[in-house]
Amino acid sequence: MRIKRVWIYKNTRPVVRVTGSHQRSCLFGAISLDGRRQLFRQYDWFDEDTFLDYLKQIHRKFPRCYLFLDKARQHHKSEKVKRYFHDHKDTLIPVWMPTASPEFMVLETCWQLSKDALLVMTYYPSFGDLKRRIQHYFRTKRFHLDMRKYLTEGVSA
Numbered sequence: 001m002r003i004k005r006v007w008i009y010k011n012t013r014p015v016v017r018v019t020g021s022h023q024r025s026c027l028f029g030a031i032s033l034d035g036r037r038q039l040f041r042q043y044d045w046f047d048e049d050t051f052l053d054y055l056k057q058i059h060r061k062f063p064r065c066y067l068f069l070d071k072a073r074q075h076h077k078s079e080k081v082k083r084y085f086h087d088h089k090d091t092l093i094p095v096w097m098p099t100a101s102p103e104f105m106v107l108e109t110c111w112q113l114s115k116d117a118l119l120v121m122t123y124y125p126s127f128g129d130l131k132r133r134i135q136h137y138f139r140t141k142r143f144h145l146d147m148r149k150y151l152t153e154g155v156s157a
Contacts (some may be wrong), residue, residue, distance in 0.1 A: 006121055014121065023127045027132060028054040029107045032062065035145045040138035042131065048078035055092075064091045068106075068147075071099055072080060106147045113143065 008014050026046040031038045034139055039061050043050040051074045058067070069075045076096065085094055102108040124130040 003083050025127075026050065026133055027111075027134070027138070029110055029142065030058050030062070030067070030075070031106055031110070031145060031147060033147050035106075035143065035147065037061070038143065039147070042135055042138070042155050046072075046074060046096065048074050048080050050105075051075060052080050052084060055056075059088065059092055066093045066095050068095045068097055068104070070097055070105065103153065104150055106145050106150045109145055114138070114141070117141075 006014055024044070026043045027040060028043070029038065029040045039058060040055060041054050043054070054142075055067075058065070075081060075094075076130070085092060097104050114137060118130075118133060124133065
């Protein structure tokens with residue numbers, strides 16, 4: 001858990017209201033190697049079908065690419081996803097990152113920045129408001145992160 005500093009009145013404790021809802025939203029993201037182009041999409045659920053839909057969108061935006069992926073079951077074990085990778089093996093190449101290695105994943109930085117920007121000390125009256133804010137944030141925010149830095153961090157020449 002990260003502790004955030006906020007301005008409050010002396011001798012008071014900050015209170016963050018929550019809706020108590022168990023609704024969810026799933027985000028997928030991709031950033032080009034140089035960090036200039038990105039593609040984020042929001043879904044109601046994370047399964048092989050939503051990931052496959054997102055994979056097809058990536059393939060349209062980045063026709064020839066390497067995909068650096070974690071080993072989430074929906075990426076790594078799905079027969080539909082494996083078939084799609086096999087059918088497009090010349091233009092879409094998955095690179096499976098080591099398990100429990102967020103330091104190599106540029107998107108982990110994006111997720112942390114977005115959580116800080118969207119969730120810290122912020123109240124949304126409804127889940128729909130939160131989803132709209134997330135959609136607007138990822139449509140307008142440019143992260144300008146260089147993926148090469150993440151892939152070569154700690155590698156000596």
